[in-house]
Amino acid sequence: xxxxxxxxxxxxxxxxxxxxxxxxxxxxxxxxxxxxxxxxxxxxxxxxxxxxxxxxxxxxxxxxxxxxxxxxxxxxxxxxxxxxxxxxxxxxxxxxxxxxxxxxxxxxxxxxxxxxxxxxxxxxxxxxxxxxxxxxxxxxxxxxxxxxxxxxxxxxxxxxxxxxxxxxxxxxxxxxxxxxxxxxxxxxxxxxxxxxxxxxxxxxxxxxxxxxxxxxxxxxxxxxxxxxxxxxxxxxxxxxxxxxxxxxxxxxxxxxxxxxxxxxxxxxxxx
Amino acid sequence: xxxxxxxxxxxxxxxxxxxxxxxxxxxxxxxxxxxxxxxxxxxxxxxxxxxxxxxxxxxxxxxxxxxxxxxxxxxxxxxxxxxxxxxxxxxxxxxxxxxxxxxxxxxxxxxxxxxxxxxxxxxxxxxxxxxxxxxxxxxxxxxxxxxxxxxxxxxxxxx
Numbered sequence: 001x002x003x004x005x006x007x008x009x010x011x012x013x014x015x016x017x018x019x020x021x022x023x024x025x026x027x028x029x030x031x032x033x034x035x036x037x038x039x040x041x042x043x044x045x046x047x048x049x050x051x052x053x054x055x056x057x058x059x060x061x062x063x064x065x066x067x068x069x070x071x072x073x074x075x076x077x078x079x080x081x082x083x084x085x086x087x088x089x090x091x092x093x094x095x096x097x098x099x100x101x102x103x104x105x106x107x108x109x110x111x112x113x114x115x116x117x118x119x120x121x122x123x124x125x126x127x128x129x130x131x132x133x134x135x136x137x138x139x140x141x142x143x144x145x146x147x148x149x150x151x152x153x154x155x156x157x158x159x160x161x162x163x164x165x166x167x168x169x170x171x172x173x174x175x176x177x178x179x180x181x182x183x184x185x186x187x188x189x190x191x192x193x194x195x196x197x198x199x200x201x202x203x204x205x206x207x208x209x210x211x212x213x214x215x216x217x218x219x220x221x222x223x224x225x226x227x228x229x230x231x232x233x234x235x236x237x238x239x240x241x242x243x244x245x246x247x248x249x250x251x252x253x254x255x256x257x258x259x260x261x262x263x264x265x266x267x268x269x270x271x
Numbered sequence: 272x273x274x275x276x277x278x279x280x281x282x283x284x285x286x287x288x289x290x291x292x293x294x295x296x297x298x299x300x301x302x303x304x305x306x307x308x309x310x311x312x313x314x315x316x317x318x319x320x321x322x323x324x325x326x327x328x329x330x331x332x333x334x335x336x337x338x339x340x341x342x343x344x345x346x347x348x349x350x351x352x353x354x355x356x357x358x359x360x361x362x363x364x365x366x367x368x369x370x371x372x373x374x375x376x377x378x379x380x381x382x383x384x385x386x387x388x389x390x391x392x393x394x395x396x397x398x399x400x401x402x403x404x405x406x407x408x409x410x411x412x413x414x415x416x417x418x419x420x421x422x423x424x425x426x427x428x429x430x
Contacts (some may be wrong), residue, residue, distance in 0.1 A: 021348065024326075025341070025344075025345075025348075028326075028329070028341065028344060029340065029341060032340045035330050035333075035334065036333070036334040036340070039330055039331055039334035039335070040334060040335075043290060043331070043335075059292075123290060123291075123335055124295055124296060124335075125335055125336045125337055126289045126290045126331070126332060126335055126336065127301070127303075127332055127336045127338075127343070128295060128297070128298065128299060128300070128301035129298060129336065129338065129384075129388065129394070129396055129399065130298065130336055130337040130338055130394070131296050131297070131298050132335070132336060132337030133296065134335065157296075161337070169337060171337065172296040174296045174297050174298055175298065176298055176394040176395060176396060177393075177394065177395070195298075199297070199298055199299055199399070255296075
């Protein structure tokens with residue numbers, strides 16, 4: 001009798017647990033938007049990231065502590081470099097004036113095409129599986145999904161995928177299955193950059209006659225559906241030996257930093 | 272009560288550490304300290320408390336990761352259900368049991384995450400998931416061995 005009661009009790013507990021789990025998941029999926037938005041607000045709000053700032057300070061302190069010898073050497077080197085740079089500064093001033101006048105003459109038209117909104121990357125995917133990031137500007141600043149995100153030096157970071165009123169989620173070029181149409185700056189050959197299963201960036205569909213050299217710069221081509229043409233993407237690293245008629249190259253993305261930093265969103269780049 | 276507070280504070284610290292330091296633009300294996308911490312806590316804390324921690328982790332990771340909503344929570348739920356079932360057959364306090372249960376949970380987590388991301392998000396992350404599993408299981412075993420040899424008397428482990 002006791003055994004039977006225990007069995008019934010175990011069965012009932014199992015049923016109750018299953019129902020409770022079902023309800024939790026049901027509620028979890030129903031309140032997706034408020035949960036997501038509030039999580040971003042709590043973790044991403046600049047005024048509330050005091051813990052983050054403390055982490056940063058601690059990190060810097062430990063970094064300094066463990067590398068004080070190299071820091072001392074660096075200071076010495078910097079002093080010497082500073083002297084050299086001061087000498088060069090005078091020469092460079094003249095060059096800068098010349099450069100800026102040339103820039104005005106040739107490049108203003110190109111840069112003026114883009115309307116840029118400055119933003120700050122506040123969070124990155126903690127699971128490290130998607131290459132997703134969050135920026136602190138959203139629909140209130142006119143941002144929409146599909147807009148391109150770049151660094152100040154026009155290096156492509158990725159595109160926006162989802163926008164809330166004050167935040168946007170973007171997907172970087174490091175996301176799985178990334179495919180970008182590119183053009184070699186040196187000799188205008190068109191090709192495609194793809195991310196392979198090992199996380200490497202491969203330049204594909206390059207004809208044998210293309211005279212591609214290591215360190216050649218690659219920019220987005222006009223064939224892309226997601227990216228504005230003319231953005232810097234990567235530089236060529238080395239040739240992957242093969243016997244096929246089309247060559248493949250290993251390329252290195254120009255955007256390699258994993259630190260949080262300032263970015264720009266090209267607002268007239270929705271596709 | 273104090274141990275709950277201490278555990279929760281550690282949970283928050285690991286959570287913030289994972290968000291601000293582990294994540295990066297590169298899709299590459301990472302050390303999932305929060306998962307290891309959750310599995311280690313699973314043996315010493317009640318199920319309801321662990322469920323709350325799982326929910327918090329699920330909400331944060333689902334919100335930030337960009338994978339379809341619910342994948343992280345479902346993976347965690349499957350993992351801890353496995354763990355819960357295994358504790359019915361194996362002893363919680365035994366060192367070897369803890370290794371077996373923990374490693375099985377770790378494996379089921381990465382496997383379920385891999386299958387779900389493959390089926391729902393269509394992202395081929397096989398190599399990265401295997402490396403993730405390998406790195407995190409090694410670290411988990413390391414923590415367990417450390418705990419076993421340093422705090423063996425305090426925790427009354429069965430040798």
